[in-house]
Amino acid sequence: MKTAIIYYSMCGNTAYTAEQISKVLDKEVDIIEIMPVKKYPDSGFKKYFWGGKSAVMAEKPKLESYSFKADEYDEIIIGFPVWASRPAPPICTFAQDNKTSLQSKRISAYACQSGAGAEKALKNLKDLIGISEYNAVMVLNDPKDKPNSANDKIIKDFCSKL
Numbered sequence: 128m129k130t131a132i133i134y135y136s137m138c139g140n141t142a143y144t145a146e147q148i149s150k151v152l153d154k155e156v157d158i159i160e161i162m163p164v165k166k167y168p169d170s171g172f173k174k175y176f177w178g179g180k181s182a183v184m185a186e187k188p189k190l191e192s193y194s195f196k197a198d199e200y201d202e203i204i205i206g207f208p209v210w211a212s213r214p215a216p217p218i219c220t221f222a223q224d225n226k227t228s229l230q231s232k233r234i235s236a237y238a239c240q241s242g243a244g245a246e247k248a249l250k251n252l253k254d255l256i257g258i259s260e261y262n263a264v265m266v267l268n269d270p271k272d273k274p275n276s277a278n279d280k281i282i283k284d285f286c287s288k289l
């Protein structure tokens with residue numbers, strides 16, 4: 128059985144982390160990027176305003192089509208950026224749409240943030256899927272924009288639990 132990393136990333140930090148995980152894991156990994164049909168503005172004031180509003184309103188934006196069959200995987204990792212202390216909405220759409228198939232799987236998750244809110248966001252995602260615990264979790268602070276060896280260790284520790 129394989130491992131899936133499913134992620135949404137606006138500015139590349141969550142995508143970068145997915146690549147790092149797949150390099151560290153000595154397993155077959157499929158990386159699946161989730162994208163909203165309507166893109167969020169990704170610069171300036173609008174980036175925080177529209178993304179933040181969408182997260183606070185608990186929106187579930189329509190997604191571009193993607194290929195994911197839960198049956199093919201024994202380990203599923205979900206990665207997302209923290210928006211207003213919540214998971215970025217596209218990943219909430221994914222979680223809601225795949226809730227039933229995810230509940231019977233081993234789920235791990237990671238959150239990329241710039242400072243705070245990841246724990247609350249991770250709990251939100253867990254509640255949305257309807258699972259009591261993750262297999263493994265990690266929180267990284269802008270790992271692509273601020274690379275450092277501490278992040279490498281966090282990723283390695285996370286992977287050792289998968």
Ligand SMILES: Cc1cc2nc3c(=O)[nH]c(=O)nc-3n(C[C@H](O)[C@H](O)[C@H](O)COP(=O)(O)O)c2cc1C
Nearest residue numbers: 137138139140141178179208211212240241242243
């Ligand atoms: C709309 C919006 C809201 C955000 N809210 C938070 C937040 O509540 N806490 C935080 O630490 N970072 C917040 N951030 C920063 C991102 O979580 C952080 O930069 C993350 O690493 C970005 O991941 P990405 O590059 O994969 O998009 C926010 C960013 C955006 C665009």
